[in-house]
Amino acid sequence: MRKTKLISLGLSTVIFFGCSLAPELKKPEIPLPQSLRLENSTAILTDRWWQNFNDPYLNQLVEEALKENDDLLIAQARVEQALATLGGLKAQLYPYVGYQGSAQRGRTSEYSSPYGGQTDYLFSLSGLVSYELDLWGKLRNQEKAGLARLLSSKANQEALKISLISNVVSTYLNLISVNLQLKTAEEYTEKLRETYLYRQTQFQHGLVNELVVEQAKAEYESARLRVETLKNRRETLKTALSLLLGRTPKEIFEKDLLVQRELPLPLKPPSVLPSELLTRRPDIIAAEEALKAVNFEIGVAKAAYFPSISLTGALGYKSNELANLITHSASFWSLGASLVGPILDFGRTKSQIELKEAQKKEALYNYLKTVKTAFKEVYDALAAVEAAEKKLEAQKEQIASLEKVLTLSEKKFEQGLVDYLVVIDAQRSHLNAKLNLIQLQTDLLNAYVSLYKALGGGYSNRSTKE
Template sequence: MRKLLILFASSFILFGCSQGVKLEAPELDLPKEIASKSLKGEAEKKKELLPDKFWEAYNDPILNELVEKALRQNEDILIAEARIEQALAMVRYVGADRFPYLGYGASVTRQRTSEETIGPKPGSTYTTYQLNLNVQYELDLFGRISSQEKASLYRYLSTLHGRDAVKLSVISLVMNAYFDLLAKERMVEVAERQLQTLKEIYNLREKEFELGLANIQVVLQARSEVEAVEQTLKSLKQERELLRNLLALLVGESPAKMFERSAKTSLSFPQALRLPPLLPSEVLERRPDIQAALEELKASAYDVASAKAEYFPRITLTSALGYQSIELANLFKGGATFWNIAGLITGPILDFGKRESKVKLAQAKQREALLNYVKTVRTAFKEVQDSLVQLEMLEGRIKDLEQRLKTLEELYQVSELRYKEGLSRYLEVLDSERALLSAKLDLERLKADYYKSQVYFIKAIGGGF
């Protein structure tokens, strides 16, 4: 018996050492800083982080209202909240095994003893009445229950970060749809002006044709340009309605009322956000998807520990206290009292590889969680770098187009002046206006892309979560 106890204690010590769970995130060979090349000189001066409610930095009341309503009413966020409730319930469910179980029992048994048995009345028939309280408690010497509880706790934390990831995704979708909608509103206005200009050009070409000053090819070309812009205008209006429908889905209600107060005035882009020129790479650690992957990795480590604990015996203490009698009238008399205390040790001898397979399964899932964490981190860095490339490219294109717009505006003003002085025909004014409006359409598209790239960058660095 003494040797058995020594062996048991030794195995406990060895198991305790082997069950030490290390929860350190793997080191990855990644850049220490994230910097924009176009802002490199400015980046050396300071390091900034975005505000938690980064969408408010645009100072756009309509955008703020859309985002806040989405955070309260979006179904994807509500689903994520439900997952949190599930995970928290699982933590409590698993954690309850650390405490003693207190229950009750009541039974009525009718039986007949064998005539061949040893007892006071062989072959007798009688009824037994029993009422009792029972207590059961498992000694968690090998960490099976505590490992399960910690695994469920880390999965709960993972669902919290998962909820934040869903929030960030929904906010990004709302902002992108809103900026696209702003662009479409402006583009519809420009396209309507462009259509009016092209119709005037077409009418002038027709008059020239009637007077023999232009051939039919010029007239048909003018008509085709009118028809093309008419189709463009229809497409823009259709896209505008689709974006409103998307916002309605994301926000959880129709956003039409939010735009009513600005219906009399043209919606326009807010001031572009000033993004931080330099960020430490550690800022990506706050990305909710990275945090969720890390917590899942921690949970998988405790899953392995719990599976390994199955190799060792379970020690359970049980106790019962109650009344037992063959006469119901005597059930609560002092002599009918009974009690018992027992200890139970159960463990595996031969299970045909069941426990070993469970350990291998847990280890394989841990490996999957590790690879998923590494992939999530590397993907995060790629998304940040991609967003910086997009921002720098779009900044350059917008500057070039704005310079071209200045030239076209000067050309338009010159053509107007020449027409007023009688030095040119009105057709020259319309042609220069057409080119100017076409460039403005391109600028609105680029602005929408630039604002969406800002949102992409904000999402890539984890927003304010």
């Protein structure tokens, strides 16, 4: 009696829970550095790091992008598709309950039977139940694979969101930078125009020769070209930012963008960051979930080696007269079971398993590459920050020296000690240095933005506890 109960319990467990043919997934161990260190950095950075710039224009643009960006809306649609797919896979774990009804009228051939030539009616109404026993874990592995696909889609959406925020912030900073460069270039151009007019006056009074006038004019026209180039770059950045914001063509042409007049100070992340922080990057999570999905799909493919068992049942009424349909005499019921399995499939199942195993290898290598790429991006961003800070320091020193060179060259030209080309070269070098200083300040800011992006969109004390 006890043995019978154990057998019954075992059979019940197999019928209702089944077994899984999916292989055990072992995530590979990847050697990681213990921590990431930044010099001269003590700030605490949240996952909404851009708000620390205290720029209401930037905050508004980021929020607009998160609501209207086309790529983000596409990613959301993909998440909804994965969610709907998972819902369908979950439903397969439960019985199907339906109904069926029919009404027929027909005449039989007079030669088919002694009662031929009569017109008959047939009415039926019944309920149906069907259920597939998941003995080999096929349906549950399909559900688990669907869940992994959903989580991967959500992680990809989050990765896209991080990239979008970084691109909006970077483009915004570049737009401020171009405006500053344009302002500097326009001031320089106006100064060259005044110099050109002054040289013309000197030429008319015989104080300088025609060559000096033409050299001043050439330098003035060159400066005007630079201004137009910067204006074109500004418009290109505006349209690029508008596209990131998901604005309509009408808004791209008619709606302006408000930006600050000066570049903000850099936002520095904490001086020490745990390496495990990077493993929570959304793109790494997406790659890991994709690997899990393929692993479960191997179990689904292996289940094709075994028979599929389904239970069916029906309960209802049949009658030749509609008035007698819902009566006890017209009732009927049926119970049945079906078994379908392979005998000889000429390698179909084997090929499908090999395909899934090859896809698992691809997913595994993609996961490893994603982890390596994450640390590479952080390393590159840290190197870019360090290089930009050193370049910025050197550029400031160069500007101080070039200001002295410009002042000395102008004095010596007025004294007739140097050619006017020396003055032009000093002016041009001084302008290039000032423009380069603005660009280096922007490069430093963008290097930090790239670092925040590489870290997975920010760092917070909450994320380290999870």
